[in-house]
Amino acid sequence: MLIYLVAGARPNFMKIAPIVRALQASQSGNGLSFKIIHTGQHYDREMNDVFFEELGIPQPDVFMAAGGGSHAQQTARIMVAFEELCEKECPAAVLVVGDVNSTLACSIVAKKLQIPVAHVEAGLRSGDMSMPEEINRLVTDSISDWFFATEPAACEHLRREGKAESSVHYVGHVMVDNVLYQADKLTQADTSGFETSAFKAQQGRYGVVTLHRPSNVDEPATFARIAGALKEIARDLPLIFPVHPRTRANIEKFSIDLGPNITLAGPQAYMAFLNLWKDAAVVLTDSGGLQEETTALGVPCITIRENTERPVTVDEGTNVLAGTDPEAIVREARKVLRGEGKQGRRPQLWDGRAAERIVAVLARELAARDATPIAKEAA
Template sequence: MSLIYLVAGARPNFMKIAPIVRALQQQSALSFKIVHTGQHYDRDMNEVFFEELGIPQPDIFMGAGGGSHAAQTAKIMVQFEELCIAERPAAVLVVGDVNSTLACSISAKKLNIPVAHVEAGLRSGDMSMPEEINRLVTDSISDWFFVTEPSAVKFLQKEGKSDDAIHYVGHVMVDNVLFQADKLTTADTSSYETAAFKAGMAEQGGRYGVITLHRPSNVDDAVMMTRIAGALKEIAADLPLVFPVHPRTRANLASFGIDLGPNITLMGPQAYMSFLNLWKDATVVLTDSGGLQEETTALGVPCITIRENTERPVTVDEGSNVLVGTDPVRIVAEARKVLAGQGKQGRRPHLWDGKAAERIVEVLTRELARLQA
């Protein structure tokens, strides 16, 4: 039985590998181990978190910790190399575009261990984003590319990748959000902080919007953060907004002297199910997140992305996402369209049907059998 290492370094990575784990558990040709690099420490990543995802706790925890991009990547590379030498997996599967994705790909490839990249081929064209560098380098050495949308296929082909190595399978994040949304229909949500907020909103008509902002270009610059905050306050005059705030963003709001006003409710970062419980019923989501652009498209929730570019254009071309940049006038105008019932409807893209992980496992089973033969 061929052993595959499934690599995750941060909480969103586990949401991407969870459907793959569930698919692997349904077959007998491949075995797997979950490797947590420890790139991010998250207090909410407890036993309940893995129970919610329907997967076991990681088999291996490396504890790489923080540091600069170079220091963190180097620590992960050294530890992962030792791991691969000791056990020699048949393949390494990485997801997304974090430093763990890059580091483990390089270590595996230098040991001639095949690398599978899930969410391959996504490109923003913005080389100031560390994630863009991670995506480019990982795809330059991967053996199998599991792709979520047509633009990614085109980028990989343009970069010289063989059509035989590119597999358009759909999206594991969509697999996961559909799985979790279904669980929410029977879950007891009474303990969620977001449930209390929604109950309060129900008494006021039920409509509300959700904000997430974390990109340094938006939240670390006083002028930019002030401009965006002005737009959010203007929208909040017509629609109550709730903002689960990252600690760094909250600190910046305070240091920049930005008051978001009484119509924007601030709360702490939320666990996955609590946050899903919040945004799935929102009138609109205002965000600079990559993953949330896709998840809102999967559930048909209007999304306004406060960025100048996106590596996920299918959410704009086909989904419920609108890319507005950081101009306050455009942000407010798009929100008012949604409130007037004139917002973008969109549809779920091809193969975003909850079965991407099954397709990935089918390809890996076939490819590893071919290599062994």
């Protein structure tokens, strides 16, 4: 029973990697096989042989080279290429992760071809329809067959939206599986060659910043206010800011002043970035994944957004939702620096075994489908 594992961008591979490893470990006993499908939604020069070796997975079996363009152009190219692929070799299921355009495009194609869809990270909701990711989540979940949820709130959203209880599975989080796996590998790795190792060694105590949300960096006044808060925090704590290419372009375009105590760095490979933020005094971010990863490793996180689709990181974890008001951002950072930040915990089932649970469910569900009279007649 062949499963297509779909990824479109570098963060997606962090999510499918534990699933690949779990499938490899169990292939002899459950009848499942897999192919890794890279839609090429994002081309990343860092996704080389070393990248996949670090993740412990093989290179993608298929690279579709969808490329960039508008949301509609990109989604359309992925759909056309994925349809051709599925028609040549009809898989038993298609597994999509997260909320990128590849997730939406491939789930629609699969469903129209009567191929069941499994959505990993299902049920997350921000309530913010200005986010393209929220639209992708809603549409994908409206047509998926199996929903693998990372937190109880996601399960509740899916139930309210009418999903059958038997199709909703609270399994934990594959992103946590991966960060625990990679953090363990780091303990035996030579980190001296990482770009930011010198900064780490020199500063001792520091904070890490990431910003890339259009709502934060594409509007000059908002970006300037956030930059002012970061400058204020950097008076007390040196900050390092690995800069997303679009963010860097806007820093220059809007003449954003970050001051002398914020060190700008280039985009980081996964292991290099993990090595940087895992030892930070605080992480200031608008990234969804980083909210979860910091909670997994117990690192204080301040989220510079008005909402989050990952409330368990706030309710139970180390994350604080500060919004974009400069005073609130500075206030929360200073609490952390005084040792008064919140004490979080790792949520239930964030134990590094989510992928094993997903594979077990898929093996059971696909075996049941294969055994039905309809499936046998169609075969």
